[in-house]
Amino acid sequence: MKCPYCNEEMIQGYIYGDRYALKWSSQKLILGTWVQNGIKLGNSGDIFSRPRVETYSCVSCKKMIISY
Numbered sequence: 001m002k003c004p005y006c007n008e009e010m011i012q013g014y015i016y017g018d019r020y021a022l023k024w025s026s027q028k029l030i031l032g033t034w035v036q037n038g039i040k041l042g043n044s045g046d047i048f049s050r051p052r053v054e055t056y057s058c059v060s061c062k063k064m065i066i067s068y
């Protein structure tokens with residue numbers, strides 16, 4: 001995949017969560033409490049796996065494209 005910002009070739013990989021999946025939100029957390037209507041990135045892991053989301057990384061301009 002070509003980077004849409006600089007047109008360099010991107011590297012396919014994954015962003016891994018620890019025990020729980022990462023979450024994206026357009027809002028800041030209030031007192032650390034998770035808000036509704038966010039986007040969970042990958043499924044929560046079980047005892048054998050960790051949550052992950054497929055990602056393309058551009059090492060040239062330090063941008064990532066995430067498929068969720």
Ligand SMILES: [Zn+2]
Pocket residue numbers: 003004005006007008058059060061062063
């Ligand atoms: Zn780039």
